Amino acid sequence: MSRQLWQVRGSFIGNDSRYTRTxxxxxxVEGEDVSFSLIDxxxxxxxxxxxxxxxxxSVD
Structure with missing residues (x-):
């Protein structure tokens, strides 16, 4: 079985102090859903x- 290495990067653009940790x-989590759908x-x-x-x- 071959071993696949996933290289994943992400960033948050346009955020400020109004956004919470939640x-x-x-x-x-929403980004992971999109990533797994793309992999499928x-x-x-x-x-x-x-x-x-x-x-x-993927460009949003």
């Missing part, structure tokens, strides 16, 4: 299109 935590999509595309994708970029 809101940041919610944003992280990549696996399906690799399988059905018979192509290997090196990178998926």
């Amino acid at each position: 809101e940041f935590a919610k944003a992280v 999509s990549q696996v399906l595309m690799d399988k059905h299109a018979n192509k290997q994708f090196e990178q998926i970029v």
Whole structure:
């Protein structure tokens, strides 16, 4: 079994002192949902299109 290393980066843009720790935590959890959906999509595309994708970029 091959070992995959995921390189994940993220940032919070446009935040200020109005945002609470809870809101940041919610944003992280929502981002993880999107990331896992993208990974699932990549696996399906690799399988059905018979192509290997090196990178998926998500811009909100």
